[in-house]
Amino acid sequence: GGGFAGVETVGAINDLVHEALRYYPQLAPQEVRVVLVHPGEVVLPELGEKLGRYAQQKLVDRGVEVRPRTKVTSYINALVAISSGEAVPAVTLIWTAGVTPNPVIARLPCKTEKGRVVVDEFLEVPGFAGLWAMGDCAAVPDAKTGVLQPPTAQHALRQARHTAKNIETVLGGRQKRPFRFSTLGQLASIGHRHGVANILGMNFSGFIAWLLWRSVYLLKLPRLAKKTRVALSWLLEMIFSKDLEQMLTLRDVELISRIATSVRSDVAEKSVRGG
Known part of the structure; x- marks a missing residue:
């Protein structure tokens, strides 16, 4: 999968494996093979074609084989069969092909779209008074574009807060308020201290995007002590090589x-x- 989870995972694993090669002199760099299979034209389609192609090229430059317009059809006996007809040998297979709403939703009498419960502008399920939905299970339209909002944490957290306020408002006999929120930004690390980001409509790539990505995640961590420990760990990682351990x-x-x-x-x- 070439979404955020897939690209960040393959970037991190590719860096880790190549950094570990010096501890295994019997292995040649040519023996390392990391393949990313993606059904779309470019990876990270949520960030647009320009950033997607940038990320894709950076992965290729780092030795990752990117297979666009391709799907995995099966995985048997350490062989990954893909839609092109090729069988790719792979002892390790990591599946990041997206999320699916809870199957219990399919059994509900509510209207659904792409497997998610359709809600109105107040995050209430039409035709079912007192029933609300938010997060991964809800099809929440963007008020500006009409496109369904992605099932990400920044949307789910705000939807949950807004739903709670609307429920409180209804119980108090007051007027509900429509949910209004657009994506603040999306960031991804693509390995080797490179990243891509779209923040408030502005595109960033390279080291600056990677630094923004780390800064955002650092700010989201709870408590100053934890932020300090993580920041120091990241700083030392930039100066010294990683400590690698092999576990059985x-x-x-x-x-x-x-x-x-x-x-x-x-x-x-x-x-x-x-x-």
Whole structure:
């Protein structure tokens, strides 16, 4: 998936893997393969074509294979089948192909759009007095453009506050107020201290966008102590290389077990032949 989650994930993983290569001299950089499959023309379509193409090219420059206009059709035996007919070998598959509203919504007698409950300008479900919807499960139109608002945190938080106020207003016998909010901005990190951002209609890219991305997330963290610790950690990360640790997983244990079984079988077979 080439949305925000997919692009940020593939950028971070690509950086991590290439930084870790120096600890594995037996691996050549050419052996590392990171593939991003995206059904659209360019990644990050929410940010527009210009920033999307910039982000896509930066990922390609960093060694990521970007497959636009392509979908994953299956994943069997460490092979990812894609719509072009190719089978891509992949031990690790990360799925970031978007979110789907809770399936319980499909069973409701409410009108839906793209699987989300349709609401009016007050965030109330038409035809069902006292029923409200917001967040990922609600199809909330933008008052200016008429396009459905994206299911992001900045929208959901404001929708929740506004719904609470409208419920309080109705219970108090006062007039409801329509929900009015447009996206303040959207940012994404694409790896290697580069980013893309659209803030209040203005586009940013490169290191400045990455710095804005980190600044916004830092401001959203609770408590000054946590902000300070994270800021110091980020600062040290820019000066020194990352500390990498390898942890055993269940898959590693199973692999070691298979290798040990194979070695024991070989030893037993040689012993039989020698006897």
